[in-house]
Amino acid sequence: MQSPNRRKFLQTPAIAIALPGIASSQASAQSPQRLREGREQFIRQAIEVAASARKNGNHPFGALLVDERGRVILTAENTALTTKDPTRHAELNLVQLACANISSETLAKATLYTSTEPCIMCCGAIHWARIPSVVFGCSAKTLGSIVKSDDFLFPCRETFRRTKQPSVLVVGPVLEAEAVVVHRDFWN
Ligand SMILES: [Zn+2]
Secondary structure, three states: OOOHHHHEEEEEOOOEEEEOOOOOOOOOOHHHHHHHHOOOOOOOOHHHHHHHHHHHOOOOOEEEEEHHHHEEEEEEEEOOOOOOOOOOHHHHHHHHHHHOOOHHHHHHOOOOEEEEOOOOHHEEEEEOOOOOEEEEEEOOHHHHHHHHHOOOOOOOOHHOOOOOOOOOOOEOOOOHHHHHHHHHOOOO
């Protein structure tokens, strides 16, 4: 285990980067059980980022980027309300920062974890950034039932299916019962 003082973070209230090579590490999941446990750990972390977004006065969404070695190299939360920019979704913030700070080679092997299924705008960003896989917690359908609207809430698999191969691999919902908690009492 690395000592905490070896970690370096470039941080703003909404976005943090853990530099590759000195981030907190986790052994690569090999067995299906370890793979599942690893996914659940990262989804829980994304939910924590979503809770931070809500605490900071924004919509409750959070995302993080995990490299091929199972290290969280970047996190970002929604900043739509505090920036008065409705496009500042957690995944879009994450992709924008990733493209500015992370090599395309690393991105090409990374996985984006998000507390709630990405919208069509963020799917576009993920596609154009060539991030090959996405894991989400709460589904768009469940979010729709919470906000009592299905406006612009599509399953991301439908969006990614329209892209040329290779399409983005999607896993989810993961730990949806935990992922919905951060939305409770927010949207009504
Ligand atoms: Zn989005």
